Amino acid sequence: xxxxEQSLFLSVREGDSSVIxxxxxxxxxxxxxxxxxxxxxxLQLLTYIxxxxxxxxxxxxxxxxxxxxxxxxLRIADTQTGDSAIYFCxxxxxxxxxxxxxxTTVTVRA
Amino acid sequence: xxxxxxxxxxxxxxxxxxxxxxxxxxxxxxxxxxxxxSLGQGPxxxxxxxxxGAADDSGLPNDxxxxxRPEGSVSTLKIQRxxxxxxxxxxCASSLGRGAGKAFFGQGTRLTVV
Numbered sequence: 001x002x003x004x005e006q007s008l009f010l011s012v013r014e015g016d017s018s019v020i021x022x023x024x025x026x027x028x029x030x031x032x033x034x035x036x037x038x039x040x041x042x043l044q045l046l047t048y049i050x051x052x053x054x055x056x057x058x059x060x061x062x063x064x065x066x067x068x069x070x071x072x073x074l075r076i077a078d079t080q081t082g083d084s085a086i087y088f089c090x091x092x093x094x095x096x097x098x099x100x101x102x103x104t105t106v107t108v109r110a
Numbered sequence: 111x112x113x114x115x116x117x118x119x120x121x122x123x124x125x126x127x128x129x130x131x132x133x134x135x136x137x138x139x140x141x142x143x144x145x146x147x148s149l150g151q152g153p154x155x156x157x158x159x160x161x162x163g164a165a166d167d168s169g170l171p172n173d174x175x176x177x178x179r180p181e182g183s184v185s186t187l188k189i190q191r192x193x194x195x196x197x198x199x200x201x202c203a204s205s206l207g208r209g210a211g212k213a214f215f216g217q218g219t220r221l222t223v224v
Contacts, residue, residue, distance in 0.1 A: 004152070033211050042114070042201065042215035043153070088152050090211075096141065096166065098210045100152030 004101035006089050011107045018076040020104045022089030025070060029091040032065065033098065034074045037086045046074070046087075076106075084108045112136075114216035116202050122222045123192055131187040131219045135204030142185050143213055144169075144177055145201040153201055159185060160208060192223045 004024045012018045024032065033048040049056045049063045049072070056063045062075040076083055086103040093099045115134040123129050135142050140161055145153035155169040162182045170176070174192075179185040189196055199220050203213035 031211050040217065042217045043203075044215075045211065048211055090152070092210050093155075094210075095208050096143065096158045096160075096210050097155045097169075098153075100154070102150065102152050 004089055004091055004099055006087075006101035006104045008102065009105050009107070011109060012079050014079060014081060014108050014110050016079055018074075018079045018083065018106055018108075020074045020076075020087050020089075020106065022072040022074075022101055023070055024072065024089070024091045024099075026091055026093065026099075027067070027070065029093070031092040032063075032072050033090040033092070034061075034063065035088040035090060035100075037088065037103070043088065079106075079108050081108050081110070114202055114204050114214050116200075116216040116219050118219060119217065120220045120222075122224060125192060125194060125223055127192050129189050129192055129221065131189075131200050131221070133185045133187070133202030133204075133216060135183060135185070135202070136214055137183075139204035139206055139214075140182070141205045141208050141213070142179060143203040143205075143210075144185070144187050145203065147199040147201055147218070149198070156187070156200075189221075192221075194223045197221055197223045 034046045035043045060077045064073045088103045089101040090098045117132045142159040144156040147153045157167040159179045174190045177187045199218040201218045203215040205213040
């Protein structure tokens with residue numbers, strides 16, 4: 001697989017915006033994904049972006065893709081306590097295989 | 111079922127023992143995936159089934175690991191002669207077609223080898 005890297009921790013105040021960053025290495029990746037994992041729960045697909053897009057917005061979530069720098073970010077607007085979780089960036093290695101980063105633990109403080 | 115179901119949710123076993131982890135995919139999903147998530151890491155691909163056959167088992171770490179899906183629905187991941195390094199959360203996912211990003215994940219089986 002290819003390497004996907006993320007910062008490990010992010011602490012944010014409730015109501016502020018969160019920005020989670022990710023870098024990937026496979027320039028041929030067609031899709032890039034953001035997953036959320038809450039304690040004791042499986043991975044939940046939050047959003048994804050196709051490689052020919054620069055930005056995708058979905059309610060409070062904004063994904064930015066910089067293909068030149070192989071950099072992906074997820075912005076969560078108006079962060080709530082329910083947003084506390086581990087967020088994984090993933091690239092599609094092929095039709096059936098995803099390559100995940102180590103995850104960013106987001107802690108929302110009051 | 112409503113979602114991907116994995117049993118047991120937790121399994122503690124002694125080093126050297128054999129374990130089986132079960133995955134019930136969403137009804138009608140032809141594709142099934144197993145991933146392993148070690149502590150502090152993201153999931154790592156193990157094996158992919160399309161129907162009954164293992165289309166790609168390149169992620170299985172060694173020959174102690176084996177997975178089957180005899181009727182194209184339920185899958186079992188089998189680990190022989192378990193080692194402490196096998197301790198991890200084993201995640202199963204399924205999708206309607208071959209589409210890695212369209213897969214729904216189960217809650218995982220936490221395996222602890224003591």
